[in-house]
Amino acid sequence: MAFATRHFVRTAASSSAAATAAAKKLVVKHVTVIGGGLMGAGIAQVAAASGHTVVLVDQSDEILKKSTKGIEESLKRVTKKKFADKPEAGAEFIEKTLKNLSTSTDAVAVVHSTDLVIEAIVENQEIKNELFKRLDKFAPEHTIFASNTSSLQITQLANSTTRQDRFGGLHFFNPVPMMKLVEVIKTPMTSQKTFESLVDFSKAVGKSPVSCKDTPGFIVNRLLVPYMMEAVRLFERGDASKEDIDVAMKLGAGYPMGPFELLDYVGLDTSKYIIDGWHSLEPNNPLFAPSPLLNKLVQEKKLGKKTGEGFYKYK
Numbered sequence: 210m211a212f213a214t215r216h217f218v219r220t221a222a223s224s225s226a227a228a229t230a231a232a233k234k235l236v237v238k239h240v241t242v243i244g245g246g247l248m249g250a251g252i253a254q255v256a257a258a259s260g261h262t263v264v265l266v267d268q269s270d271e272i273l274k275k276s277t278k279g280i281e282e283s284l285k286r287v288t289k290k291k292f293a294d295k296p297e298a299g300a301e302f303i304e305k306t307l308k309n310l311s312t313s314t315d316a317v318a319v320v321h322s323t324d325l326v327i328e329a330i331v332e333n334q335e336i337k338n339e340l341f342k343r344l345d346k347f348a349p350e351h352t353i354f355a356s357n358t359s360s361l362q363i364t365q366l367a368n369s370t371t372r373q374d375r376f377g378g379l380h381f382f383n384p385v386p387m388m389k390l391v392e393v394i395k396t397p398m399t400s401q402k403t404f405e406s407l408v409d410f411s412k413a414v415g416k417s418p419v420s421c422k423d424t425p426g427f428i429v430n431r432l433l434v435p436y437m438m439e440a441v442r443l444f445e446r447g448d449a450s451k452e453d454i455d456v457a458m459k460l461g462a463g464y465p466m467g468p469f470e471l472l473d474y475v476g477l478d479t480s481k482y483i484i485d486g487w488h489s490l491e492p493n494n495p496l497f498a499p500s501p502l503l504n505k506l507v508q509e510k511k512l513g514k515k516t517g518e519g520f521y522k523y524k
Contacts, residue, residue, distance in 0.1 A: 235406040241323040245276035249329035251385025254280045255414045257309040264319045273312040320348040329357040338369035345370040355379040360483040363423045364396045373398035391416040396423045425487045435496040440468035469520040473513035
């Protein structure tokens with residue numbers, strides 16, 4: 210009888226512990242991705258490919274058709290590598306992934322049944338705040354909100370909602386299907402349950418999550434953007450040519466791209482937007498000082514590879 214009692218107590222305690230552990234996290238099954246651009250489409254792709262039910266949302270059917278086409282082409286590239294010797298398995302993988310993915314132009318309608326909303330729209334504080342404020346009224350209580358922003362404060366975005374404890378950052382990297390990293394951002398208000406759920410989701414879509422507080426640029430961009438800006442200042446002072454700076458960092462530091470090549474790839478307007486935002490937050494921080502040359506190129510619409518000219522010319 211004593212054994213039975215002890216066994217019951219242990220079993221009950223074990224069940225209680227399991228129930229408590231389960232209550233700590235939300236298992237994300239249904240995902241809504243807002244924004245059908247490169248980042249949003251990439252996030253939707255990896256989520257659908259890992260078995261999640263995904264709705265990709267944007268303003269028009271035309272944009273969504275383009276997004277879906279891009280996802281299909283990306284999946285074909287993935288299967289060529291992943292299923293090189295098994296074309297039938299590759300075709301099945303594409304079919305299953307696309308079956309998990311649907312599109313909509315009505316964000317309000319689709320958030321009614323979602324576990325996680327990931328925002329990947331234009332880097333504009335007001336537009337993002339307005340979106341989250343609106344969706345907050347219609348999403349279920351358990352739904353977690355996350356932003357893919359690379360430069361804005363997650364805390365300010367969370368404050369546009371009534372679910373600050375269920376709000377965090379999920380910063381994916383471009384191209385999403387290829388890049389393994391996700392920065393999971395925890396604000397002072399993000400609950401541990403939400404944070405752990407976001408980490409678990411990142412792992413579930415095949416990524417390696419790292420954690421960071423809500424500091425400007427998080428980890429990667431906080432180190433990368435000042436590095437690129439310092440390269441521009443080095444060039445502005447006439448200390449070295451941009452070509453030699455790029456060669457030096459590729460051959461001396463083992464970087465795949467030099468800082469000027471990377472700036473042109475990222476987009477000079479994007480880089481300027483980030484550094485301007487950080488400068489407004491910390492005007493006395495020399496790392497965040499604006500660059501006259503960068504400002505001039507952006508004013509001249511020389512934004513990098515996407516416009517055919519930035520620090521370099523592209524044919």
